[in-house]
Amino acid sequence: MHGERLTSASGDSFPRSRYWRAISLSKGLKTKNLTLSYGSSPIIRELDLLIPQGKITVLVGSNGCGKSTLLRSLARLLKPRTGSVLLNGKEIAKQSTREVAKQLAILPQGPDAPEGLSVIQLVKQGRYPYQSWTKQWSKEDEAKVNWALEVTGLTSLAEHPVDALSGGQRQRCWIAMTLAQDTDIILLDEPTTYLDLTHQIEILDLLYELNEREGRTIVMVLHDVNLACRYAHHMVAIHEQKVYNQGPPELIVTKQMVKDVFHLQAQVIVDPFFGTPLCIPHGKGRQLSEQPLTAMGS
Template structure:
């Protein structure tokens, strides 16, 4: 397995509270990796540290074998793009102005704005369905439209590695699938490494090559969804009883949680 991102003895903390404890993690190159786990388990914190937005208490993050702390901010931005959970844009910025910011890591006093930059920005707008909103102010958009504008910015950065923290936030079901399909196609067509945090375990199973389940400040399980997702994992990681079956369309694991609801057919094992 070729690795582009690794953590070595990584410990992350907020003050005295340890979030991730001495984690060793290998993220495969050219695949889609999804972090899953309960609320507060450290998924987003781990993603921020990998993106060098949070300094480790101990240990290191390696990018192509080199400690990310030794790289310049611009060098990291040319290799890796991140979409945080709640990004904020300057007031009055249009969608086009926002997406153009994705090209700034590629600019210098020797290399100014070019036709290629323009084409990449247009491709990003088109891919996210934001062409018609290009002249709209970002703060006037709906939550879903705003999220797609930020994803367009991330795509415009044109990096081999894309990190996304809950990219389907604020999106309805149709747009969730559109965005995840878009990321899947980028991976399939261009071999980009995608690392995401997702709350929906079924969507994670459908789109991920590699699942990383986090529990108790460490990696509980890692591997292909069909190899690691089980009733036992869901119980230990999420504290939830469920049945795991096969998705009838994709053959990937499908988690059906137990709980109350209108029941047409009796659940398996229920009598009377």
């Protein structure tokens, strides 16, 4: 990992070990010496990762760096080459599918619903881990589905076909399904892909509110570093098959980090509205005479 101390924009620093002691005591989701590969080519090497419980964690990095691969591994969809993923203190590979599904839900990138499936039919699928020959649909299942529809603003659309909705509404349907699954941990692979800016903010605001109200642990892959900085409590930057750095965005997103991880020259300033890091890439474009805001990080 890059550096032994974390340094804020003001120049204050403190030992990285103090930061990690604060989150490593939580159960939640961790990896230990994790190596992932497709065939003989490693994608992630010897990764030790801690996901803070009850927080929003965002994975960032250049295309092909292994963000989505790592997320799939955290959900037990990809078998490690070496090492392990720990879910609430136990190896996830040694837990049953039903047991894992009651603790962790994943929303993959660009899911498709069968043609004609209604919103409520899709959301009800989130309750499948709780169904069995001896336990059929219950009042609790019904309550969880209705709650998921309510918090995602889909109650009035419950009987509508999913494929007839807008992109933002469809994404809300899939999020509602994962919420109906009623897990403490939710993984999302690029939940804002293919959405316009309005719907991106709508979805991220929804996830932020769910974290605030419900205390759910949310782990996302995002391409937009500025949106990641705005919504993440914790950021993990992946580079050269390892974690380049991880911690609060305001302490790790710097000019050097953007250069090393994204191979991009940029200025990192303070977002004037949120106080979070704001990355302004160098490049050709129309330049105004006004001076940019005061830079932060280096």
